[in-house]
Amino acid sequence: MAATAYYTEAFRNNAAPDSTVPAGAVMGQFVQYTAGANTYTGDTVYLLRVPKGAVLVDVICQWDASGGSGTLSLGTCIANSTTGLWNSPTVVQATNIFNVAAVTNSAGRASLSGGFTGTSLLSSALLGTTTALPLGYKFTVDTGLYITFGTAAFPNDADFYFTVLYFMDYGADMATDVG
Amino acid sequence: MAATAYYTDNYKAATVPDGNVPAGMLLAQAVKFTIGAAAYVGDTAYLFRLPKGAVLVDIKAQFPAGSSVTMSLGTVTYSTGATVSATNIVNAAACTGAGRFSLAGGFQGTTLVSSTLIGGAIGVGYKFTVDTGILYTNAGAALTDDDVLYFVVLYYMDYGADMATDVG
Numbered sequence: 545m546a547a548t549a550y551y552t553e554a555f556r557n558n559a560a561p562d563s564t565v566p567a568g569a570v571m572g573q574f575v576q577y578t579a580g581a582n583t584y585t586g587d588t589v590y591l592l593r594v595p596k597g598a599v600l601v602d603v604i605c606q607w608d609a610s611g612g613s614g615t616l617s618l619g620t621c622i623a624n625s626t627t628g629l630w631n632s633p634t635v636v637q638a639t640n641i642f643n644v645a646a647v648t649n650s651a652g653r654a655s656l657s658g659g660f661t662g663t664s665l666l667s668s669a670l671l672g673t674t675t676a677l678p679l680g681y682k683f684t685v686d687t688g689l690y691i692t693f694g695t696a697a698f699p700n701d702a703d704f705y706f707t708v709l710y711f712m713d714y715g716a717d718m719a720t721d722v723g
Numbered sequence: 724m725a726a727t728a729y730y731t732d733n734y735k736a737a738t739v740p741d742g743n744v745p746a747g748m749l750l751a752q753a754v755k756f757t758i759g760a761a762a763y764v765g766d767t768a769y770l771f772r773l774p775k776g777a778v779l780v781d782i783k784a785q786f787p788a789g790s791s792v793t794m795s796l797g798t799v800t801y802s803t804g805a806t807v808s809a810t811n812i813v814n815a816a817a818c819t820g821a822g823r824f825s826l827a828g829g830f831q832g833t834t835l836v837s838s839t840l841i842g843g844a845i846g847v848g849y850k851f852t853v854d855t856g857i858l859y860t861n862a863g864a865a866l867t868d869d870d871v872l873y874f875v876v877l878y879y880m881d882y883g884a885d886m887a888t889d890v891g
Binding site: 566568569570599601602655656657658665671678679680682709711713 | 740741744748749750751752753754755783784785822823824825827828829830833835871873874875877
């Protein structure tokens with residue numbers, strides 16, 4: 545079976561999340577994804593979108609046991625570079641937030657501050673390197689977050705939960721370099 | 724070379740972050756600290772300013788690997804520039820491997836950062852009674868040129884005793 549792309553309603557909607565909110569106020573979005581069948585290698589789930597100017601505070605996620613040597617990546621995408629639509633987005637990078645975090649047959653949880661599967665820590669290398677999309681990253685265009693399943697399948701009805709936290713920064717005043 | 728103090732423009736500005744926001748609304752500030760040259764023992768970076776009445780929810784950090792590096796986070800009384808303590812939030816956490824931490828825990832490489840290093844006198848729920856700066860101090864061996872550290876602070880404003888109260 546070929547890999548399948550799944551979309552939340554919010555993701556496909558062409559109205560972007562509200563970005564006219566007070567600078568610095570922390571905003572959140574949440575998605576629960578329940579696998580409708582065993583997942584296959586390369587299946588993707590397009591979860592949620594954050595507006596241009598959003599500064600990433602955290603991504604908090606929780607997953608069920610995979611039943612095998614499952615892996616899970618979290619990356620970013622933008623609206624289709626030709627059509628401008630979100631129903632076939634253009635990939636920025638599939639692994640720039642979580643890089644094939646091994647979730648080997650154990651339930652686990654992760655945030656940008658760390659994570660675990662079973663009783664094993666996920667290394668920093670799996671949670672995005674410092675050259676990838678880091679804590680405090682400011683999105684310069686409307687951006688989507690999506691997961692990619694790898695290796696073995698998660699079973700039917702496996703649940704995945706994702707919350708993204710961010711704040712809006714309309715200038716250079718909130719997310720500044722030290723120098 | 725003597726230790727150097729670095730400041731964000733935001734930190735040096737004469738105005739504190741807006742404190743006139745709804746009580747309890749979660750607020751955040753982010754800072755990216757790029758090492759401009761090899762960091763030396765005692766180098767400091769003044770990262771954030773929090774208004775009087777801010778209640779600390781979390782501080783998140785992400786850092787690269789460095790040989791025998793330790794980092795501390797402390798506080799400064801903004802009006803005087805006096806250091807309250809250089810280690811009252813994070814006390815010399817060893818950061819020899821790339822890692823991350825928050826006030827809920829953390830790791831470097833695949834080793835946990837112990838609770839004794841995170842959360843000193845100022846931890847989750849601490850309410851600042853004066854405008855306060857958050858200070859980073861580098862210790863141990865040097866980070867290298869172009870290493871990048873990331874910090875996010877989360878807090879809310881409490882104008883009375885209604886939001887952050889003791890049980891009892």
